[in-house]
Amino acid sequence: MSNKRIESMTILDSENYIRFLQDPKTGFYVVFDGRFNSSFYARSYKAAERKFWYLVTLRDSQTLRILDNWILVKRSGQYIVLNPNGARNYFQTKSSAEKFMLLGFYKSKDQTRR
Numbered sequence: 001m002s003n004k005r006i007e008s009m010t011i012l013d014s015e016n017y018i019r020f021l022q023d024p025k026t027g028f029y030v031v032f033d034g035r036f037n038s039s040f041y042a043r044s045y046k047a048a049e050r051k052f053w054y055l056v057t058l059r060d061s062q063t064l065r066i067l068d069n070w071i072l073v074k075r076s077g078q079y080i081v082l083n084p085n086g087a088r089n090y091f092q093t094k095s096s097a098e099k100f101m102l103l104g105f106y107k108s109k110d111q112t113r114r
Contacts, residue, residue: 006032013052018059020052031055050086057082065098070105072097084108 009021009030017035022028029048031040033055042048057080061073069084072094079097081089083104091097 015052015056016059018052018055020048047086053088054082054086057088064094065101067101067105070101072101 005023006019006021008025009023011019012022012029013020017033019030019032019034021030021032023030027043029042029045031042031048031051033039040048040051042051057073057075058071061075061080063071063073064079065072071082073080073082074094079091079094081091081097081101081104083089089097089100091100
């Protein structure tokens with residue numbers, strides 16, 4: 001993606017190196033990570049917004065555990081579980097966050113086996 005193309009897009013939100021953009025030519029939403037020069041395209045605003053906040057949360061956090069697409073991070077004294085659909089759940093203790101993450105992971109695996 002060229003700099004001119006990025007500059008032609010509308011900025012919807014921005015956090016340090018991560019930009020949430022809309023391409024006026026195609027109507028697609030774009031999440032651009034300038035630090036790693038990577039981008040994510042989506043037709044849906046919701047999908048792009050989830051990806052944007054996912055990247056922002058990861059950038060500002062200490063990653064403690066990754067299980068498939070479930071991620072446990074610590075940020076400002078809170079424990080955050082990021083699940084595969086982009087939702088964030090906040091916890092005060094690491095043990096309650098790990099328990100939630102493991103139950104969610106195994107529940108999703110059990111549903112795919114049926």
